[in-house]
Amino acid sequence: MRSLLLSLQSEFYKSRKTLAFWAAIVLPLVICGLIAFGFLSNADKVIKMHYPPQVLWMTFSGGALGVMGMLILPFYVIFMAFSVNNIEHKNDTWKTLFAQPLNKFSIYAAKYLYAVILIFICLSLFALFTILSGYLLQALNSGFTFSGYSPVALLSKIYFKMFLSSLGILSLQFIISLIWSDFLKPMGIGFVGIIAGIIAATKGWEYAYVIPYSHPTLALSMSKSKNVDQLFSQEIYSGLIYAVILFIAGYFIVARKSIK
Amino acid sequence: MRDLIIETRGLNYYFGNQKVVDDLSLKVEKGSIYGFLGPNGAGKTTSIKILLNLLKSPADTVFLFGKEINSNRIASLKRLGALVEQPAIYAHLSGAENLYNRCMLLGISRTKAKEMLRLVGLEDAANKKAGKYSLGMKQRLGIALALLSDPELLLLDEPTNGLDPNGIIEIRNLMIELATKHQKTILVSSHLLAEIERIATHVGIINRGKLLFQGTIKELHDLSKPMIELELNDIAKGQEFLKSNGYQILDSTEKKIILPFISTEECGKLNTLLIQHDFTVYSIYQVRKDLEHLFLDITKNN
Numbered sequence: 001m002r003s004l005l006l007s008l009q010s011e012f013y014k015s016r017k018t019l020a021f022w023a024a025i026v027l028p029l030v031i032c033g034l035i036a037f038g039f040l041s042n043a044d045k046v047i048k049m050h051y052p053p054q055v056l057w058m059t060f061s062g063g064a065l066g067v068m069g070m071l072i073l074p075f076y077v078i079f080m081a082f083s084v085n086n087i088e089h090k091n092d093t094w095k096t097l098f099a100q101p102l103n104k105f106s107i108y109a110a111k112y113l114y115a116v117i118l119i120f121i122c123l124s125l126f127a128l129f130t131i132l133s134g135y136l137l138q139a140l141n142s143g144f145t146f147s148g149y150s151p152v153a154l155l156s157k158i159y160f161k162m163f164l165s166s167l168g169i170l171s172l173q174f175i176i177s178l179i180w181s182d183f184l185k186p187m188g189i190g191f192v193g194i195i196a197g198i199i200a201a202t203k204g205w206e207y208a209y210v211i212p213y214s215h216p217t218l219a220l221s222m223s224k225s226k227n228v229d230q231l232f233s234q235e236i237y238s239g240l241i242y243a244v245i246l247f248i249a250g251y252f253i254v255a256r257k258s259i260k
Numbered sequence: 261m262r263d264l265i266i267e268t269r270g271l272n273y274y275f276g277n278q279k280v281v282d283d284l285s286l287k288v289e290k291g292s293i294y295g296f297l298g299p300n301g302a303g304k305t306t307s308i309k310i311l312l313n314l315l316k317s318p319a320d321t322v323f324l325f326g327k328e329i330n331s332n333r334i335a336s337l338k339r340l341g342a343l344v345e346q347p348a349i350y351a352h353l354s355g356a357e358n359l360y361n362r363c364m365l366l367g368i369s370r371t372k373a374k375e376m377l378r379l380v381g382l383e384d385a386a387n388k389k390a391g392k393y394s395l396g397m398k399q400r401l402g403i404a405l406a407l408l409s410d411p412e413l414l415l416l417d418e419p420t421n422g423l424d425p426n427g428i429i430e431i432r433n434l435m436i437e438l439a440t441k442h443q444k445t446i447l448v449s450s451h452l453l454a455e456i457e458r459i460a461t462h463v464g465i466i467n468r469g470k471l472l473f474q475g476t477i478k479e480l481h482d483l484s485k486p487m488i489e490l491e492l493n494d495i496a497k498g499q500e501f502l503k504s505n506g507y508q509i510l511d512s513t514e515k516k517i518i519l520p521f522i523s524t525e526e527c528g529k530l531n532t533l534l535i536q537h538d539f540t541v542y543s544i545y546q547v548r549k550d551l552e553h554l555f556l557d558i559t560k561n562n
Contacts, residue, residue, distance in 0.1 A: 002367075010364045017352055087350065096348035096405075099312040100365050101337035 003102040007110030011084070015114075020083035023076060024122040028064075031072070032129035035063040036137060043141045053148030060137075060146075061130045061155055068126065069162060069220035070198055074213060077119060077166050078190035081173035082183060084115050089181035094254075108254045112247055115174060119166055127159040158220075161231055165219035168212030168239030169193070171246035178253055209235040212242050263290040265413050265445045266311065267323040273303075273310060273469075280306050282469035288447055288462070293439045295460030295477075296449040299559060303469040304449040305345060308417050311447075312342055324413070341411035343419055347402020351391030355382050355401050358390050359408060366409050376404040380434070396427035403434065414438065416448045420455060432459050453555045467559040484554050486521040488530075491542035498539055505533065521546050 015021045039046060039060060051059060088094045097107055131151060138146040172193075176186045190213075197213025201221065208214045218235040266288035273281035281303050288294045298304050309315045310322060313333045322329040324336040349358050359373035377383050380400040385393065390401060399419060406414055416435075420428045436459055438444045450456050456463060463480050465473040473480065487510060492498040499512055502519070507530070511518040521527075527544060534541050 006365055006367060010361055013357075013361050013364060014350060014353065087352075091348060091350050092346065093348040093350065095309070095312075095314050095344060096342075099314055099337060099342055099344070101334045102365065103334065 003106035011114040028125035036133035165215040168242035295456030298466035341406035
């Protein structure tokens with residue numbers, strides 16, 4: 001346990017100056033900022049629609065959620081899984097890492113856990129900034145009806161579901177990035193995967209849940225079709241199963257990799 | 261026998277079907293600088309990786325600090341520091357941050373990092389990105405990382421590789437200081453014999469995975485027999501003359517005659533004899549087959 005914490009702390013220290021880390025913070029800030037700006041500059045039109053508060057919140061947060069689920073989240077996961085592993089590939093530090101007096105499994109687990117934490121931070125900030133910018137809009141323009149409904153519970157739930165739905169992609173991309181040191185393989189495979197995932201999910205393919213890349217889109221479409229109450233739906237279970245299996249497989253890969 | 265810090269007992273290691281380490285029995289005594297010599301691809305790095313448990317050795321073949329490595333991995337690694345191949349440095353972090361990161365992993369205080377920067381002379385470059393360091397600076401940072409936990413044993417794989425003469429001298433002096441002042445045991449690998457000859461107390465010579473020689477540097481020197489090199493005005497005549505007087509001639513070139521060395525008195529007698537018979541002796545001196553040749557002989561024969 002001590003090994004795990006030390007390694008996790010070191011992962012943060014190592015990557016705090018990398019794009020993968022900052023993207024987790026900047027991405028939600030920029031996207032929520034842009035959407036809020038769009039709403040503010042079109043305030044008259046939006047107010048004229050006379051949305052009830054809950055619908056207004058849904059329209060507002062849907063802007064971020066839509067692009068998020070389909071594109072930004074999968075791409076961020078791909079890029080981040082690459083970056084977390086590339087830091088060791090690039091500097092040829094795998095063997096040094098495994099020659100430290102630390103438990104081998106904790107070193108690997110810390111890396112994986114760090115990636116999971118980054119996604120969690122990124123999505124939490126998305127939820128937080130969406131809520132904050134909504135109230136900010138209300139303060140700037142009293143014509144909005146944001147104050148009539150509290151979206152905290154609903155948005156937390158949707159974003160938490162998004163988080164769970166991303167674990168399948170993460171685990172797959174993590175392994176790919178672990179095996180290959182170059183950028184093109186994880187990126188290429190990920191790109192094809194995302195396209196296939198979107199098609200499978202939007203065309204309503206019965207077994208779309210077996211493709212990890214379609215999980216965020218599925219999770220999102222479920223939340224739209226009032227299925228939001230069900231947190232652990234089919235694709236979430238599928239994603240978690242992928243995550244567990246690939247996480248264990250990854251350890252065997254990394255344990256052998258370090259020797260070369 | 262003194263305490264053995266590293267001991268391998270008939271260690272074999274395979275990459276697939278290829279035997280890369282063959283019946284290796286290293287014995288590294290406490291406080292020694294053990295020069296681990298061999299040509300490129302002899303199995304030096306593989307052996308070092310086995311000592312770091314990066315490659316898994318068969319049970320009961322590798323002992324560090326007297327304990328079997330596989331069952332004492334973490335405890336053994338705590339007491340050693342290593343530099344394997346090129347130093348493993350995070351290029352986007354500064355020299356100091358690289359050390360801080362390692363401090364974190366080892367659970368030691370950051371003041372130790374500053375101490376190490378001073379020791380390897382990187383204080384001024386501490387806040388520069390390590391990716392922008394020169395090769396010599398990277399190597400020194402690598403050594404600082406290895407020394408960070410104040411280990412009893414240092415495993416250095418070709419630490420002077422790619423360094424300029426100044427850098428080589430610095431690292432060499434650092435190693436001698438560590439062994440003499442701080443009582444560290446150092447295993448240093450190299451393919452350059454001249455390098456090892458200057459610092460090592462013990463030598464192991466490996467080729468194609470086999471240990472061909474192991475002993476003190478003196479024992480290695482003793483393998484090479486001393487000789488006399490003689491320069492004369494007339495080599496051909498001189499050779500005839502010496503042969504007729506019962507001297508054994510080992511070799512001769514256009515300028516020199518080479519004879520076995522027996523004693524300094526014997527050299528004097530030889531000189532007198534030649535002068536009395538109207539030879540002009542330009543020079544007469546004792547030589548030892550240098551280790552470079554000895555090394556080549558030892559590795560060639562196998």
